[in-house]
Amino acid sequence: MRIIFVLHFLVIIVSQAFPQSPWFTDSFNNNINQWPEMGEKMSRVIENGKLKMVHKDKGAERACIWKSVYLDQKRDFSISATFTHMKSPAESGCGVVFGLRDEANCYSFTYCPNGVWRFTKYQAGRKYVVREGNGKPYTTKESWQMKISGKPGSVAILINDAVVAQIPVGIWMGLGIGFELPYKGNVSVDDISIEQENTINLLPEFPDTLERINLGVNVNSIHQEKVPLISHDGQTLYFAVYGDPGNIKNPENDDIWITKRTLSGWTPRANIGAPLNNSGHNFVISASPDNNFLLLNNRYNVDGSFMGIGLSTTHRIQTGWSVPQELRIPGYYNLADNKEACLSPEGKVLIFAIQQEDSRGDRDLYVSFLSPQGFWSGPVNLGDQLNTFGTEMSPFIAADGVTLYYATNGLPGYGSHDIFMSKRLDDTWLNWSKPQNLGSQINTPGWDAYYTVPASGEFAYMVSTAGTIGKEDIFRITLPGVARPGPVALLSGRVLNSKTLEPLEAAISFSELETDANIGIARSEPVEGRYKMALPAGKMYSFLAEKDNFIPVLDNIDLTKLETYTEIERDLYLTPMEPGQIVRMNNIFFDFDKASLRKASLHQLNRIVMMLKENPRMKIEIAGHTDNMGADTYNQKLSENRAKAVVDYLIKAGITKDRVTPKGYGEAVPVASNETEEGRQLNRRVEFKILTM
Secondary structure, three states: OOOOOOOOOOOOOOOOOOOOOOEEEEEOOHHHHHHHOOOOOOEEEEEOOOOEEOOOOOOOOOEEEEEEEEOOOOOOOEEEEEEEEEEOOOOOEEEEEEEEOOOOOOEEEEEOOOOOEEEEHHHHOOOEEEEEEOOOOOOOOOOEEEEEEEEEEEEEEEEEEEEEEEEEEEOOOOEEEEEOOOOEEEEEEEEEEEEEOOOEEOOOOOOOOOOOOOOOOOOOOEEEEEEEOOOOOOOOEEEEEEEOOOOOOOOOEEEEEEEEOOOOOEOOEEEEOOOOOOOOOOOEEEEEEOOOOOEEEEEEEEOOOOOOOEEEEEEEEOOOEOEEOOOOOOOOOOOOOOOOEEEEOOOOOEEEEEEOOOOOOOOOOEEEEEOOOOEEEEEOOOOOOOOOOOOOEEEEOOOOOEEEEEEEEEOOOOEEEEEEEEEEEEOOOOOOOOOEEHHHHOOOOEEEEEEEEEOOOEEEEEEOOOOOOOOOEEEEOOOOOOHOOOEEEEEEEEEEEEEOOOOOOOOEEEEEOOOOOEEEEEOOOOOEEEEEEEEEEOEEEEEEEEEEOEEEEEEEEOOOOOOEEEEOOHHHHEEEEEOOOEEOOOOOOOOOOOOOOOHHHHHHHHHHHHHHHHHHOOOEEEEEEEOOOOOOHHHHHHHHHHHHHHHHHHEEEEEEEHHHEEEEEEEEOOEEEOOOOHHHHOOEEEEEEEEOO
């Protein structure tokens, strides 16, 4: 079982070089509650600034404890620690493990009271004694110092400052550093220190203090809370809980739990239940901006039971959530025990933290793309800018679709895993800015990961082992501007039947207005018809809501001047496809004071062509309207010309002349007051009316 322990004190002086200042130290003065359980083979306690370990196994099975510490194997380093055998057989050694991915893959150096020392390599569970020898015997309670002095490709082993061996080493298998007891024994460790020249790439102008809040007993418990995911609107938090008796099938696996944010705080957490929870390790990977679609860990059988590892999707239905369906990705496999993933806000890009044959270290970040035909591409490694020889994990793409947060132990940082931020530089998703550490106010000397941010960017939610109620807790941090993603608009509303005002479940596709490039799809939920979508600043967008037997409705929104997070409410009205119904064409644009159609109108016009071809008996009237500014005769002529311009386009697209009739109404049929610019804008419009079906 992999065990990560938390160190209380970490000294890092940015930009100072080894050997003047330790890169990492621990004097074991921290509270025992910050240390995880060690399993059945070993017990531990902290007393008087010393870590005391007892190997209880009567056999010869080794026991290790460790944490991840960034250490670059390509540059000089040293690791030193002081040991004391309190009560151990003469042949029972102790020492340091390093370059460790897990107990089955690491290097170790141990030294026994009888003087025997061994340098050992463990790979894929096999033991290779690289070098061994005899040194000076020592007695129980006699302290001795071990030091590993490393250069690229080799290490020198020192005992009490005397070199005992020079040993070549290959590629390290991981970044774990800790202690080993190969046999039964009772050992204490007094200090560990690592020296290496390293510089943390920090975000600039980061404040010295941030508000960091444990979410409290309504969310956290004595059990492990992990993998939080905050909804785009910041009102719903999904997270996984390990070991809770309230888990519906197996407390020793993870279940999905949920809490809601209110004015008075977070509601008491609740198990989300079946079919999302079963006997497997269950957690939510991503949620769509409208919170009506979830990407989940694992695969499910048709009855909701656990099928195996993988990914699945679910959506809201009248009774809750649908039974998850498998999401298939060609070429997907994972050599690591764990995985994480995230879905881009528009639902077309998936980033994984998995291990494959071309991974730089343990887990790397990979990307897959959704094709227009609805198929996912195989995973592609995101490259050396993001991936290291360490472990990358818990990726999260912010609502702007550009900002990526993830955790790694493969870059200089403050603890075993730190959270970093990078920006996507182009639409290939393969070019990224140099990752920047989010600083000591967010990253602790312990393990920090699973970072998630709502669309507002105001707060971040993350998991940490420092200052917890139990083992791992969820915290909220108020983010400074430099650590926030780019501004977005959270567009929301209801999809309604324009005739009855009843809510409708409908698909809503979003596109860039000028290029008609699709950027994503939302779906209104069936009970209240609510939808939600996050749209990055800087562009104009069109959005199309459609449902069988209803006339599709197009609308648009201009975010070219948006500078801060904004919430916009916009209801969409779908009109039943029947004679007499009138539909406004929101995305028909003309040059100022003219009847010439602009390019941005083509998407709406082509939708009308498609509707008429799918309904060959339908006949419509195209109606032009103006406000009351200007002469009546001028407005009448302008409205007629604009209606005729639309009809001319439809005829050129293959619709016969007898099915489309232009008519200008001038300023005669206003739908709002002409006393305001907003009202006049509503009155300047083009509509179509269904004459016959």
